[in-house]
Amino acid sequence: MPVDPQIQALLDAARDAPPTPSLSVAEARALYEARIAAMAPPAHVARVEERHIPGPEGRLLRLRLYTPEGAAGASLPLLVFFHGSGFVLCSLDTHDGICRNLCAGASCVVASVDYRLAPEHPFPAATEDCLTAARWCGVNAATLGADPARIAVGGDSAGGNLAAVTALRIRDEGGPALCGQMLLYPVTDWHRPGTPSYAENAEGYGLTRATMEWFWGHYLTHPETQATHPHAAPLRAADLSGLPPALVTTAEYDPLRDEGEFYAERMREAGVRVAASRWLGLNHGHLFWVGRVDRADEAMTEACTWLRDAFAGRPPSAPLAFR
16 A cells, blocks of 8 residues: 555655765764654653663663553563664664553553664674563562563564564573563564565665665674574574564565564464564554554554553464554
């Protein structure tokens, strides 16, 4: 279907913005942070606080914790969330609205992880931080007002990659039992050779192929060996069995559409319970526009409903749905 008119209006408004690959990392970070002002006010939550926990290599790792309303005295489910933007850009602040909407919509505690960014901290630093955070949340869930038996991981874009990788690493290396992994338009593979959606949506819809190449160029220091590592490109993992139930969402006008759907199908073939949706008319990053784009509101509702079901022990499993 055609690009959603509300998405097209946002694309038109950003038409004169400089392409991300033309910017320095510092300039790109400032540009992405400036987009916060254009976002709609998110859902209300009862409490937001920050905590520093022990991280890899003796560093402190920052978490931002969101608690929904009506949670006094309750033991709530917990979502450990990893923000996206190519392992290079964005922050707890750019994804504050998404986390508040997930917290309120799924009635869960959300722990948003301030993992280290490339190029200052290239692969595998982000994966180490995310695994550490998930393990810490599992051990300390009760102190967060959360139930250690109801923990999911999730993220958008590169954060979806980190959620998938964290689920793989917990399966293989130990950590809290997960009741779900929420992968929102995730990165699952290296950009070469690329999928048909990389060619179809190479430019003109926000995220471009050139921007993905720029992201990968900063994240991997030795792509000749790292690009096929399953902790960088989970689609390359030899075995996807034994993973927690998954929600995989993609967007019609997104270079990453096909690799997300390939990952969903490979998990399903390995016996994982998977629900997958392709959002027609939408582009990469549409969940930033909840409150401004009606179809983005619907996509957020789907994510929150899936989380509620996963936390209740009834995650759906269904073939790819076209929304």
